[in-house]
Structures are given as C-alpha cells and as structure tokens.
Amino acid sequence: MFIIRWRFCSMRNIIYMLFFIFIVLMFCRATAYSAEPPEMRIGITLSGKALELSFDGGYEIMNLNTGASLQLSPGRYKLVFSQGGIKILDRAGDSCGVFKGPLYLAPISSQPSEESFCIHNAVYGSEYRGALEISASGGEVKAINVLDLESYLRAVVPEEMPSSWGNYGGMEALKSQAVAARSFALYNQGLQRHDGYHLCDAQHCQYYGGKSKETDNTDSAVNQTCGEVLTYNGSVIEPHYCASNGGYTELPQNVWSSALPYYKSVHDPYDDPDNPLGLNNYIAHRYSTWEASIPLKSLGSILAAGGYGNPGDVKRIYVASTYESGRVEELRVEGTHRDVSLRKLDARSALGLRSQLYNVRAESEPRVWIASAVNNIEKKECFPELEGKWVASGYTINKMLTGEEFSVLGDGVKGEVPCLGYIFSGQGWGHAVGLSQNGAYNRSRAGHSYRDILSFYYPGAQITTCY
Template sequence: MKKIFISLLIVILLGFSIQYKYIFADYMDDYISIKLTSPVKSREIVKLGSDDGFYVYGIKNFEDEYISNQIIYIELNDDKIEVKDDIGEILFSIPEDNLILSSGNKCDSIIKVEDKRYRDCIEIKKEKNGLSVINLVKMDHYLYGVVPREMPASFPIEALKAQAIAARTYTLKNINKHYNEGYNLCDTTHCQIYGGMDEEHVRTNEAVDATKGKIITYNGEIIDALYHSNSGGHTEDSVEAWGNYFPYLVGVKDEFSIGQPNSEWYFTIDSYELNSKLKNNGIYIGDIIDLEILKTSPRGGITSLKIIGTAGEKILNKGEIRQVFGDDKLKSTWFSIKREGTFNPAAGIYAISGENEEPKKIDISKAISIDKNLTKNTVKEAVVIEKDKTSRLVDSSRGNNIVFLIEGRGYGHGVGMSQWGAKKMAEEGYTYEEILKHYYTGVEIN
C-alpha cells in the first residue's frame, strides 16, 4: 500500500546508509504520518519538549544536528524553518526544507508538542499558510492513542480488542485519505480521533498488543471497518447511509445495543429554531410550516426529509439531515416526527417592578425600554430567565411557533460495529472475533 515517503526519513534516523529505493521498500510499513491539530496553537510557531534533547534532520539534504535543549521553538521566518531556544536565539536553521525531530538518535522517542506527548518522531512541514506538525508514528503506537479515544478503556477487554482490530483495519483501508495533502491521516473524527501518548491507557494498550497485526478482510481484501456509538437495535446499510454498497456493511439486527446509552432519545424543536439552523446552512424558505418524511431505509432511518416553508421547500438527503439539525441533537437519522402544536414564545413572561417584588405578567410586544438618553423604545427582543435559570431570547415579532417532537434511536451513522453493542456482547461472553463477525457480514479476521 503506497504511503508518503516518510520511510526514507525513518531509516536515516535509524542510522542506515542505503539507497532510497531500498529504504522505501524496507520501512514503508513501519510508520504512518498523522497531522496533528489538537495540540497546535499557532501556525507560525510551535513549542516542542524532550527530556533528552533533540536530533534534528533536514529532509532534502539529510543534515542532522543534536540540540541539548529540553525546550525548543520551531518558527517560520522568511521561508526558512528556524529552531530557537526559549530566549529566541537561533539554534538551527534550514532553508527550503522540512524538519524531522527525534529525542534520540533513533525514531523511538517521546516528544511533547505544546502540552501533549507523542511517540516516535515529529515532522515540521512548511505550507502556504504556515507550519504543520506531523507525527511519524508506528502503527501500534498510533492505535495506543486512538482506541481509548474511540472506546472507553473501562469496556470489557474483548470489546476493546474488537475496537483495536477495527481501528487498525480502518487505518490501513484509509491510509491514503490525505495523501495529496502530504500525510496519511488526521487526528480528528474525519479520520479517527488520535490523542497521542497522554490519552493512552494500560487496558487499551493491552488490547492493541493482544491483537497485533490482526485485520478484518472480505474475500481477501481489507474492509472499510466503520463503527459508531449505538445502532439503536439494528445497524444501517452503507448504501442507505452514503449510497455506496459494500457486502460486509449491510444492516443486521442488533439486540445488544438496546437499553444501552442513546439507544433511545428525544428532543423538541420549534419552527423558529429550525429556521435559524436552515439559514446557518444557507437555506431560505420562509417560515417553517411542516416536516414531511419522504423516504426511509429498511432499518427505519430517514434518507429523505422535506422541510416546507412559506417561501419554498427544501429536501434534505441522508447526511444532510443531521448536518442541518446538528448531530449533537439529532443523534441518528433513525427518528420519527410528531407535530406537538404551537406556542407563543413571548407569552408567559413575568417581570418584577421597582415598586414591589411580586412578579407581574407582561406582554413583551407592548413593553417600552428607556435608553441612557431617556428615549423610549419599543422592545423587539429581550433575554428572559427561565425557572431553571437558563436564558432564552424572545422576539416579540415572531408570533406563534410550531413545535416538533423528535423521537429517535441510536447514535452515529449506524454503519458497521456498534461500540455499545460490542460492550454488551463482551459482557455476555462473546469473543472479539464473534463481535466483529456479528457486525461485519461474511468477514475473516487475519
């Protein structure tokens, strides 16, 4: 599987002096490149720390230099990457080149990026908008920082093993996801959440070590081992979620996820709030009149939803639905809609006058405010405090709003392995292989 040329850098760090083509062939599978965003505070300057100092390598000319400082700053200055100490003195400078940094003369080290520790090596790259920080890391070291971020370390060990294998498989399948940008994967949910060494846990490290090298295949090919939090009782077909069919990502009954966190949920949303969400996504259809489900998957997930307004209609398909509603609220596309009625947001508001402390019901639309110039103004909007001490903005011009009750099941896209379902299966005595074969149809663990 083709990877970025980081293998060349690795061999240099290991002290070998052999030709590039042999370096690439021998070491291309040892390290992957992960762009770090969570610890990086600035694109102009990056703080690095190491108890053992640093070996600094230039990629193009392979020059290296040892720096004994335990804290250094990498700065881009006039198209040159400069390494400075804590008082701003230049320790090392490379024009028109990128840097590889290790805390030892081999790439088996620990380096702190700002306030977070990472294993193996750090690459500093020049980009159009500043510096980018890449962690060059061995596969299992990478998984050490992924598994506890994707699944709680308190889960049963067989569930953690299943997660480790799924994460390893996903990594290999998507290894070139950011190839055109000069690295393999990112550290966010766009790829897999990666927290580095500070996020590691002894139990998740044990799960990674116990499944070393194991991956999931279908007909001899590495699968796209997608996973999610909770299926709600039935996983989703990949073709229904995104339009791409994979025989190993078909929906399966999943009683193990029922009764687990977020297997069922609900919330209410009024037409004004929904209209605001539409506008934030560049959709303008006037005041919301109704919601209409156009199409569902065999599982029950909504794949097409029509929003009807006074000035038009908007059809949302598949992933657009959660994007507009907000995936923190709309936890999956498996939900029902019930029109609860209408309410006036300006009704039921009480105020305390300056004459006594007895609350008095008021009509916001008839209220008058007085500014610092003693000018009277009609109140168009006001912030009111609810009984639970939360605040909300009231617009007196809004009139009645429609309230929709959303009742749903599951959390996430629903495709592949349910993590809470895996936990329940492990608690009932299933092995990691049985867990994976339940969620991924017709696969083998190799």
C-alpha cells in the same frame, strides 16, 4: 528407453523443484514485507502557527534538506515560519538559525520505541512516540508524527472508546475497537485523505492523543489483537464505526451513497434502548433516546445556510419514507416558497440531529421564550426548561412562566413571541454502519468475544493477521 524416461522424470522433478523454490521465495518475500507494522504519518493539529517542541537526549533534529544534524542540545524550542523556512528559537527567545527544512526529530537511543517528545501546543495531545517531520508552508509550521501502526493505535483506542470499560467486562469491546481502528488506519493509508500524511489526529480520521493518552486496558487490547485487520476478498475493508446504533444497524448506501458487501442492516438487541433480551447488566447509551426541538422560525435560515434552499415560511415537516431499519430516507419540508427534500444524512447534517433514526412531530405545547432588545438589537431564545418555573417580575409580583409567556431582559419591551417548532425524537448516536461501540460493550459484558462482536457488525468480513 529407461534413460529417456529417467531424464523425463528428472526434468519434471526439476520443474517441481523450481516451482517449490519460487513459492518458498514468494512466501519469504511476503513474510519479510509484512513482518513489521507499517509506518504511519499522522498530521498533528496545532493551536497557532508555530510549533512548541521539547525533547531530551534520546532525540536529535536532522535537516532532511542537507542530511546534517542541527546539533541542538535537548530542551524546549519554538519553531516559527520565517522567510519561507523554519526559524528555531530557544527558550530565551534567541535564534538558533533559519532552516529550509523539512526537519526531522528522530529518536537516537538504542530503544527508539520507548522514547517520546512533547508538543506543547498540540490540540489533542502533549507527549508523542516516534519521530516528527517538521515543515513550513503557507505561513505556518506543520508537524507530522511518524510512528509504527501499533504505537499509533495505543493512542487511538483510548480516544475512541472509554478505557474504563475494560474494568466492567468490556475488554472484548476494546479489542474489537482496536481491530476496527487498525483496519481504518490501513484502509485509509492508501487513500489521499490528506496531503503529505495519512491521517489527521481529529474526528475527521480517528482521534489520536499521543503517548499521554495510553492506558493499560487499551494497550492490552492493541497487543492482544496485534496485526489483526478486517478483510473482504483479501483486501482491508472500509470499517465504519459509531457510538450507538439505537437498536438497528444500517447499510452504508442508506447513509451515504456506495454499497459495500460486508455490511447488513439488522436488529441489534444489544444496543436497543428497550433491552429486548432483558439483560440485567444492560447499559443504555446516554443518547440511546434523544429529543431535539427546532423552532419553526429558525428552520428556513438553517436550511438556506446548509445549502438546501430556503423554503420560506415552513408549513409542514414530515418523514416521507424510511428504510427497513426505520431510518429516515427522506424528510420533506413544505414551505411558502418551495418544498425542500432532505435525503439520507442531509437532515442530520442540516439540523444537527444525533442520528438518522427519528420521527418528527409538531410542537403542540407552547414554550417559554425570552425576548430581549439591547441597543435596539432584538434577540429571542426558547427556554423549554423554564416552563412552569416561578420568576420575579417587576418589584413585587412573582409569576409562573407558561406557554407563550415571555419575559424581557434589557431595555426594550417586545410583544408576545409566537412559539411553534418541531420536535425530533430519535434513537442512537451516529450513522449506525458497522461497529456500535455501545452494542460492543453490552456484547462483551454478555460474554461475547471480540471475534463474535466483529462478525456481527461486519458480517461479510474476516479477521486476517497481516503482520
């Protein structure tokens, strides 16, 4: 009996032991897997179809097709599309050969993270860390910068938020931007946002300007939040952010279509142009309030060009419905041909408005227009800033420009230009979902931590350290 009991206990212990070992192994595996920042592939926007590249002795170019080094000495080269491959020209214009590729410029020094190379015709930067994958397709040479996520972020945060904010109480805002940008990169790494690389270096993804854009403040914001991302139920969230919410955050389904559970639509006193908290160091965004004037005559063609249908002559424009935040759900345009309904983001996109938080009124004050007819091509432009200004008319007479007046440039005289339009008055710049950069700045200046800032703008998300 004793022996049986002993054996039973032993077996249970063995099972416990095996289970324990299994858990430890799983933990070690997870830790090992996520100990390093993941590798990012960033498409570099080039001006022109070639790649203008220079590198020093810390780099070499490999041909990924053959696995061999190209044995190119350090210097400056121009890589052009040729015969379906990549032709490399040296500084004198002499050919160093044509390679099928892809080619790979990789750091070979003992401290690869400290090495950098130059792309002289990159649109958004010049000096880059990491490696460069170079391929040829569609008649042009393409460049993909391959580097670890943390190095990537050092050149994203200063492009997305002013580094100087760190000198005026905004370090916590820079840290909240670092976490949002890191989450954006990781969330989109798994999506097919681009063919062959994870993110581009333009506004479509996040601006990335390479090593030359790095600053001490933003490096510090990235380092102090190393590996931290926003998660919901264990997965990285889709983190939207924008310049200024005009005083009220928004739900993603009120701007685009899909609802996400970690967003809320609430008043944001730290980005409200009225400064309701009476903060003495409050900073209003430069577009915390804005106005846009759209001439009536342009409206039909703007809407037709945007694919919303041509209303004909516009009779009336009005806000048909709004969300709780005050953002416009539907803008109606009544025309002689048809009525056009612009929903959610449509009006912003079609009319080029800074935000979806606006009201609209008919332009009651006539404005100054200038009409010209040069070579029989008529052109009319509205110059509201000329209202009340004196101009020389003819040889001797000075006259004041007032509403419905017009002046004529060029060689033809045209009649009075009718002056009717609509004025959109709004608040904020951007979609207002998630982090408001201006709101984060004011919160940081008021003493909020980056964790406080993120929990306000992503109320359902948690901060998780993923490596």
